């Protein structure tokens with residue numbers, strides 16, 4: 001019978017561990033989040049982070065800056081945070097206004113405070129299998145596989161999506177010589193030919209593309225494990241809108257052996273991985 005890979009028991013465990021460590025070591029972790037503008041999804045995410053942080057003992061300090069702030073002034077702000085010993089982690093909320101150079105800004109964050117794991121130093125460490133911050137969504141996928149004891153060693157894992165924040169770091173994590181890795185990894189993208197033929201070879205299929213219901217029943221192998229990273233807003237007759245994944249969940253449910261729901265899957269675990277990085 002298909003088992004739904006739900007986030008709830010995982011986040012309960014992760015948040016309990018974080019809270020206990022903070023209490024035991026009498027720590028005061030603080031995350032500073034840089035926000036430029038009024039993107040509603042972004043503001044909602046940060047409010048949610050603040051509530052979660054409060055419950056477990058992590059201060060989430062939202063800095064709502066003027067979206068017209070110059071590159072130079074933003075870099076100066078980041079420098080302040082880098083040098084403030086009270087700030088454990090620095091996070092940049094996207095999207096950024098067009099006049100800002102995102103690469104330069106990400107690179108200005110101290111790699112030791114780069115809890116998103118997007119700095120080239122942390123990305124390099126990830127590829128070289130050295131300790132460093134791992135981006136939170138790929139970390140969440142691995143955490144889910146660990147928690148549900150999903151065997152990855154020697155398995156065919158197909159990842160759809162090659163973004164810097166999901167597909168690429170996840171592929172590198174799954175290639176590690178590690179109990180929860182050692183996979184044979186294929187990464188697909190918009191130029192991949194015969195994608196369905198490739199995805200059907202997957203023992204574990206992970207989708208991170210941002211297209212609602214893209215993965216259909218015919219694209220997965222019988223008894224495949226399906227991990228849906230996609231979070232896509234679609235219209236809903238009753239509520240106005242709702243969130244769905246990249247996977248056609250209803251259609252794939254019976255054919256898969258295990259499958260993550262959206263919402264209530266990878267996304268919720270991602271937030272917990274971010275707060276774990278802050279700690």
Ligand code: NAP
Nearest residue numbers: 137161162163166189190208209210229230231266267270
């Ligand atoms: P992104 O930067 O837009 O990357 C999308 C990737 O999908 C690209 O590699 C793109 O290929 C590929 N792609 C697009 N259309 C495709 C198609 N028809 N066939 C095959 N590949 C295709 O997106 P992202 O930031 O990685 O996010 C992907 C999804 O994950 C979104 O729904 C996002 O909301 C969600 N997400 C969730 C979490 C979470 O915590 N759960 C975190 C981050 C993102 P090219 O490289 O060739 O363009």
